[in-house]
Amino acid sequence: MRLVPATDGIPAGDLLEGLNDRQRDAVSSTEGPVLIIAGAGSGKTRVLTYRIAYLLRKGVHPSHILALTFTNKAAQEMKERISHLVGGPAARSMWAGTFHSIFARILRAHADRLGYTNAFTIYDSDDQLAAIKACMVQLGINQQVLAPSAVRSRISNAKNSMQSWQEFSRTAGTITDKQAGQIYQDYEKRLSQSNAMDFDDLLLNMIRLLEHHPDVLEHYHDRFRYLMVDEYQDTNRAQYRVVSLLAKKYRNVCVVGDDAQSIYGWRGAEIRNILDFERDYPEAKVVRLEQNYRSTKVILAAADSVIRNNRDQLKKTLWTDNAEGEKITVLGCRDDREEADLIVKTVTSRIASSGYSLKDVAILYRTNAQSQAIEEALRRSNTPYHIVSGVSFYKRKEVKDTLAYLRLIVNPADTESILRVINEPARGIGQTSLRALQEYAQKADVPLFSVLTNIEAVPGIQARTKTAVTNFVTLITNHQFLAQELSPASLAQSYIEATGLMQFYKLQDNDESLDRWNNIERVISHIAEQQELDETLTLAGYLEQISLMSEQDDPKLGTNRIAMMTMHAAKGLEFPLVVIAGMEQGLFPLGKTEVDPKQEEEERRLFYVGITRAREQLVLTYAQQRYRFGEISFSQPSRFLSELDKSCLTVSARPLTTTAAPPARQGYTTAPRPAAPTARLAGSPGQRSAPGTLPRAPRASDYMQTEPTETYSQMPTDDAILWRTGMRVRHPMFGVGSIVALSGVGSQAKATVHFANGQRKQLMLAFARLEVVS
DNA sequence: AGAGCGTCGCTTTTT
């Protein structure tokens, strides 16, 4: 629904046309604190972007606006939409990004004030865990008794609520608490010695910076005169604190959120922040956006019937002018495999009957593990799909090793990275030596790297090991030097070659090691690509981008395939047809939520988020048994199903296995299925779900041809290009060349390319980002 | 020092 022509040069007043009264109010209330309670589908993003555009049209300089979001995707979208409204240059010079990336940028500029250098490394949760384990080893704390991951979440929780290790230890009662406090203390020391910050530190250090350096605070007060915070219900105490600090002078702070969509409590988010806004800013203007433009009446009613079961909820009434819509289908299945097949069957038949195209469909689930069974079913039926998960590539061992090597160029003090790669590939620097070196570093109170550079001074290290260490140090320092003159991509290329990592995988020459080798190539190509997009890109900048990224860049956007993702990842998105799979006790709601009503409420809000992603049709499925942790487990339908308003539902308790049943999986039998226990769900168990048709305007996608002949996964198998020898191609790194030979088939297909610069390379077509040059 | 084998725990969700 495009309400305002997105052209440049319209006066500010025209931005308000086509908005409803409440939206207009929210957009034009630019001065002073504003709280916008934005229900699902109420045009929140539009209001936010229009509000910024409105400010700009009023003459506010873009650099005086700061917009904080929760995900990169949201920030990206906001910038794009603003540049449509007011033009690219203005949009580019305003600051919009995630809390973490904006703060990282500010902290780099003032790192010296806090005792870091501006080359500081950002530790992800795996680095955190490695550091915590190392601390525990040094403290002699048994990891069987106290799980490192438990310590990590306790430290993170403490940091999120701005509790220092001193405070943490002071309030520690039990022995475990005291141990955790000790680990917290050592961990902090370890990170600062590594010139590293974890995610939580990006927030905490921002607070320290603003609180202890009045000149810096003053500077940012005048810099950011208008603050905007999206998804305010997901902010934690530390984020809240930064926002209050920044808003203190001008008090032009506008926060947008929906308490019903708060789903990050496990990460320290405080709904309290949104509930307390009016207390913090008594003069605040409160705007409620309650008209929903997204969903049918049925879907809204269903969502409302669920969320009503939560106690802690701001009262609001969502309504819509949209059509009544179709009832929600609930499908009971025998097991996860049948569930997957049924989802595919239902989706494909609705695509045929309702004129949807593949990209109109989303399959949502609670845990990533559930995607597997559904993926298989989609692949069997040759239905193109796309998994929004993103992180997995960067979690691979070889990718992490590569990045660790690169991080050491920028910040050699990074102990976690040293330990990760110093013997990868094996260089004869074993655990015994490493332990000695670390102990020495700790006693001398210096970073591990400086011990390595001065290895001769360390007693008790074998001569052979010393040579190996010296070579390792030289490898890094040499390339650090080279970094001055080479571009990030060329540097990475020669450096990673020199580490022996690629050679190591190449020599093994099996499918798996070749895969790993290719993944390393992909990282290097990726740097080359990014460098092409941004000529000023530095290696440090690239690494920061990677460490703060989520499922951001979405190469499959706009392609016609079914989307699969967790409900968390689906927040902020919408689809005409949504399937939510795995509606079972123990899976959704996940875990043992009976014991913790607060947790159950969060799960319920997550369900609310899932339901409200749907515009027209919603399908819910559950299975009586499914594979979990490698074995079959049995479960009851989710209690959330019974909370849904019965008048919204159509239930098919017995799945319709009209076509030949899939062959039974090994390990269990396909005995005749007993009637599903769904009598309490709705009045008509066993009724066939008949998808009716919701009248709607034809859209472009209706006429698009879909050819479900290829299988896609999240790995970059590009839409089939017919490669031929003699073809002219471009590689992001090596430039233009021509294909001189082809070998292998399918995912193993390789091309030998002769590049214009004289290089000859064999490249895996599935991975190398080759473009055809015409 | 490093390879090989067995055990354990694990899956929430993300910056």
Added chain:
DNA sequence: GCGACGCTCT
């Protein structure tokens, strides 16, 4: 069902 980790053997 898989991967990370620890123990043992060479």
